[in-house]
Amino acid sequence: MTYAIEAEGLVKRYGDASASRPALDGVDLRARTGTVLGVLGPNGAGKTTAVRVLATLTAPDAGRALVGGHDVTRQAGKVRELIGLTGQYASVDEKLTGTQNLLLMGRLLGLSRAAARARAAELLARFGLEEAAGRAASGYSGGMRRRLDLAVSLVSRPRILFLDEPTTGLDPHARGDLWDVVRELTADGVTVLLTTQYLEEADQLADDLLVIDRGRVAAAGTPDELKALAGGHRLDVRPLLATDLEKTEAVLGATAVEGRVSVPVHDLSEPPALLRRLDDAGVVLAEHALRLPSLDDVFLALTGGDR
Amino acid sequence: MTTALSQSLTLAWRSLIPLRNSPGQFAGMLLQPVFMIVIFVYLFGGSGGDRSGAVAYMLPGVLVQVALMSTITTGMNLATDIGNGVFDRFRTMPIARSAPLAGRVMADLLTLVITVAMSLLVGYAVGFRVTTSPFAALAGIGLVLFLSMALSWGSAWLGLVAKSVTSMQGLATAVLLPLTFGSSAFVPATDMPGWLTWWMGVNPVSHLAGSLRGLLGGGLRVSDVWITLGWTAALFALFAPLALRAYNRRVR
Structure with a gap:
């Protein structure tokens, strides 16, 4: 069994060390390569902090995390070559059109002009954004913006994808579309770490689940194992x-x-x-x-x- | 190194796209000097009858005002990228850590040059003429660009530490308005209350406008140039390290 994501004893504190409880208080997690690890928890449980640590955005105060076999603090550059991140809020440049957002990523990643164009066209088609491709993202609906955001994260063909509450605020139809995309990605061997507040989403998508609460792991296992925990x-x-x-x-x-x-x-x-x-x-x-x-x-x- | 440069250029290109996407914004940028000249030359400066004298005095002031106010965009754009997560997206990518800032600075330098060129064109249309030498004119414009860039670092620093885009914009405007209007850019420091005369004498913008006026139209006081250069160096020395430190904290 290989693990695309492995973390041990992650601790992260924001602000004054003595004041509040840590956002992460010793979290262990593992995601098997090519599967979906669902991270469930209420608001403020530490889900987003965990994602930020694993995606090299925040250094942990203690503990160790390997993503694709590379240490997130010491080999952040290697990790960044493998990952994609879609946050809770769509982080696209609103003044750019859908196509321009995708071209920007392609060019930054070193694709030629032609290759970046081809990749942008492919992703626009895959996410049903062809009609909106030439419009500024500021005019997109919430669902379209989220799809563009996910498309932008996929330009680099990441092997490991972090989805932080990707369906929060989406209507059921848009949510279902996103679930299909996640299933396609894992079918291609991509490892997905998905945080969610929706139990149904975790049940639908996750191969393994981690329930975190107040910065600690409350339970871990397959959805069936966790259900058995509730008393069969x-x-x-x-x-x-x-x-x-x-x-x-x-x-x-x-x-x-x-x-x-x-x-x-x-x-x-x-x-x-x-x-x-x-x-x-x-x-x-x-x-x-x-x-x-x-x-x-x-x-x-x-x-x-x-x- | 070449990849860092090409990534910076790509990000500079990205920063300039909005000008192409929204012609209204671009037109606004180009028209700003026109409005400023109309307001200051024809509305405020035109009552005395000596319009060419008003143009000769006001145009360098308008040019300085337009250039300095445009520095707000550096910080605003950084704060926007940080606020909506675009900055974090760049940080998760295998690109040079310096590229987002370098791209921003390049794009802003280009828009600054466009703004200054536009101001000169409009000035030419209303009868402003360089009566010194092209060399002196270039030196004057160089001074404007230097001080603007020094202030851009201040703007970048505010954008990197501000809690939101609106608070950044509010702060920067609160600093820039007294700097530009509380100077001898538009009116000579005569017949003013004592405290205002004092402030206008200290204000680097007065010396920048004075230098530019002298370098474009003659009658240069060399002390204005030295004081402007001194302020420019001091502002660079203050803001560039602050901005870089704030940036390094953000990109880690």
Whole structure:
């Protein structure tokens, strides 16, 4: 197993060292080459700081990070040859047209005029920006601007891409488009580190997940592993008669919420037994369902449910 | 080294694109000297009847004013790039650390030269003539460019340390307005309150305008040139290290 991104014990403090808690307080993370590592966390958890450290924008106060096998502080130049970054806010030059933004990157990276033009045209087509190519980016919609931003990060054909909350503020359609792009990139072997506040996004895209909260890793694993952490399957039942609710609570040993009782089940032989006991107690059920916990359950459990 | 240069040139090209993309902005830049000359020569300077005398006095002042005010753009553009993340994007790229600043400085020098040339053209159209020698005229314009570049470093420093584009613009305007208008660029320092006469005597812009007037139209006081050069050197010595330090902190 090779890792495109490896970090150990990252600490980053902003401002006065003694005053506030660090933005990163000993974060370990690893992204397998050619996969998507999702970094989940509430606002202020340290996601953006982690990205800034890995993308050579901020030096860590302690710890070590290798990106593409190069140290982010001592070999920043090598790291910069491999990476692309799309931040929370589209960082395109608003006074330049879509084409000019892409040409600028191509020329800066040392492409010839013709090669830069060809690459710009290719990316404009890929991101559906051909019609807007000749207009200044200041007139673009939020979704178009984000697509241009991502296109600009891809001019260099990065092997490792950092996407910091790339879909924040996008409508569902634009979000879906961006997900497709991420899937195409990983199919080409690109490693993606994606931060997000959206659990669904992490569930859709990430091969591995890292939940960070207050600068520390709260949990790490595959989405399925993290869901298992929330207690495996749950059995939800709703009695037909509201008067049976108390009896249901007594049998299952849990409190009803909105006419429904939910209990964790640890193996799949439990639900039939539980249903039989309800039947024996004379409770008629309107419905019962066995479901997997969602990442929301995990997230709430791990981050203290303060959102 | 050659790659650093070509990257700087690419970034200078990028800084000049907006002038091509928005003809309105370019026209505004070109028309500014026209408006200034109309305002100062015909509105403020024209009441006495001696219009050619007003032109001879005002044009060097307008040229200095237009050149110095244009230095605001250096810091504003840096602050804009920092604010919207473009600067960070450059920092994640395998390019020379100096390229974004060098590109900016080159582009601003070019727009400065265009602005100065435009002011002279407009001046020529309204009857201004160089009565000294081309050599003296070039020396005068050189002085304007030097002091403007020194102030550009100050502008760059403000742009690099400011919290936002608007705060940078506000600060720079607050410094430049008293410098340019509180000088003998447009009116001689006579019949002024004592404190203003004092300030106009100290103000480097008075000496720059005086030097330019002498070098373009004769009657040069050499002390004006020395004082201007002294101020230029002092401002460079102050702002260039401040700006470079702030820049190095930003690019790390």
